[in-house]
Amino acid sequence: xxEARSAPVYxxxxxxxxxxxxxxxxxxxMFFAYRGFTADPDRILAEMAYGRAHHRAxxxxxxxxxxxxxxxxxxxxxxxxxxxxVLRTLIADGLVESxxxxxxxxxxxxxxxxxxxxxxxxxxxxQRARMRAAYKDAGPEAVAxxxxxxxxxxxxxxxxxxxxxKDGPT
Amino acid sequence: xxEARSAPVYxxxxxxxxxxxxxxxxxxxMFFAYRGFTADPDRILAEMAYGRAHHRAxxxxxxxxxxxxxxxxxxxxxxxxxxxxVLRTLIADGLVESxxxxxxxxxxxxxxxxxxxxxxxxxxxxQRARMRAAYKDAGPEAVAxxxxxxxxxxxxxxxxxxxxxKDGPT
DNA sequence: CTTGGAATGTCAACAAGACTGACATAAACT
DNA sequence: AGTTTATGTCAGTCTTGTTGACATTCCAAG
Numbered sequence: 001x002x003e004a005r006s007a008p009v010y011x012x013x014x015x016x017x018x019x020x021x022x023x024x025x026x027x028x029x030m031f032f033a034y035r036g037f038t039a040d041p042d043r044i045l046a047e048m049a050y051g052r053a054h055h056r057a058x059x060x061x062x063x064x065x066x067x068x069x070x071x072x073x074x075x076x077x078x079x080x081x082x083x084x085x086v087l088r089t090l091i092a093d094g095l096v097e098s099x100x101x102x103x104x105x106x107x108x109x110x111x112x113x114x115x116x117x118x119x120x121x122x123x124x125x126x127q128r129a130r131m132r133a134a135y136k137d138a139g140p141e142a143v144a145x146x147x148x149x150x151x152x153x154x155x156x157x158x159x160x161x162x163x164x165x166k167d168g169p170t
Numbered sequence: 171x172x173e174a175r176s177a178p179v180y181x182x183x184x185x186x187x188x189x190x191x192x193x194x195x196x197x198x199x200m201f202f203a204y205r206g207f208t209a210d211p212d213r214i215l216a217e218m219a220y221g222r223a224h225h226r227a228x229x230x231x232x233x234x235x236x237x238x239x240x241x242x243x244x245x246x247x248x249x250x251x252x253x254x255x256v257l258r259t260l261i262a263d264g265l266v267e268s269x270x271x272x273x274x275x276x277x278x279x280x281x282x283x284x285x286x287x288x289x290x291x292x293x294x295x296x297q298r299a300r301m302r303a304a305y306k307d308a309g310p311e312a313v314a315x316x317x318x319x320x321x322x323x324x325x326x327x328x329x330x331x332x333x334x335x336k337d338g339p340t
Numbered sequence: 341c342t343t344g345g346a347a348t349g350t351c352a353a354c355a356a357g358a359c360t361g362a363c364a365t366a367a368a369c370t
Numbered sequence: 371a372g373t374t375t376a377t378g379t380c381a382g383t384c385t386t387g388t389t390g391a392c393a394t395t396c397c398a399a400g
């Protein structure tokens with residue numbers, strides 16, 4: 001389990017970056033950074049009785065307009081009942097529109113209204129501002145490494161979802 | 171707000187990595203990766219009627235044995251009522267010990283019991299295993315960039331807490 | 341064509357864990 | 371002596387996750 005706990009072995013390159021100490025630093029960095037990552041949108045959402053779940057739904061509906069509830073479900077990784085509650089309030093508040101599918105009437109296709117898009121922009125502007133500052137601070141090479149490690153950390157199914165969003169479905 | 175949305179300006183180096191598209195990828199990467207990051211401990215915790223909140227408390231008590239409630243509070247960023255509920259169950263279950271301070275008797279110093287340490291090891295072994303795989307996959311330079319960006323993403327107060335844990339309080 | 345199962349989505353009820361507010365106690369500081 | 375600090379507790383609310391039950395629609399096997 002903890003082969004890296006003992007003295008690291010030197011081969012072609014140093015394995016010092018795999019020590020438990022280095023791993024623990026990464027774990028704590030993820031914890032603290034995620035707090036910062038969500039802080040700005042959270043502040044905006046709190047003013048309007050919404051939560052992080054609403055933000056996530058809005059984000060991914062904006063990314064893939066017309067997506068179905070089921071599709072969104074697999075991306076967000078929550079139960080359909082949980083998502084449904086969030087969607088219900090967003091629809092009631094006129095931020096999201098739900099259209100019955102034309103080919104399969106069981107499906108609902110989701111779209112942001114103008115108001116929904118406005119909120120999305122407000123939230124993602126705040127989140128991007130922090131991200132941009134962090135990117136700028138760290139530089140392009142660090143950013144490349146950042147994404148590489150994050151991608152390696154994902155579950156396989158999530159990595160697929162991530163790449164689909166990134167490159168578009170093949 | 172979105173100066174990077176228009177065509178990037180080339181100076182000494184490319185600013186392509188600051189486009190909104192690149193930022194959005196980073197945002198989504200954080201989202202999906204954090205899910206993976208917590209997935210393994212979450213599975214273990216679910217078996218024993220504990221949650222992520224218990225994990226966080228156990229982690230930081232292990233990192234800084236003898237820490238006070240107030241100290242833990244500022245690291246975790248939750249209210250004392252919320253933390254107290256978690257600590258109460260951990261103490262009742264014999265995973266955490268709370269000792270009245272010797273110099274300042276108002277303070278409670280928190281320690282893991284043997285059972286607490288055992289659970290901590292189990293949880294962090296699971297989390298480290300995934301982290302190690304990701305590190306190995308991405309390589310040492312990517313890991314350096316990963317940490318750099320995460321650190322830049324933190325709130326100032328959290329960055330201080332993170333560095334204190336990393337290097338020890340100066 | 342009908343019927344039964346699968347897929348999709350909705351409603352209701354409950355639990356965890358966050359929050360605020362109010363209050364109690366003990367110890368330390370001024 | 372009076373104020374501040376550290377901690378704990380009770381009560382109530384909110385978000386967001388869960389499971390269970392159910393309605394609608396589609397599709398395919400009989």
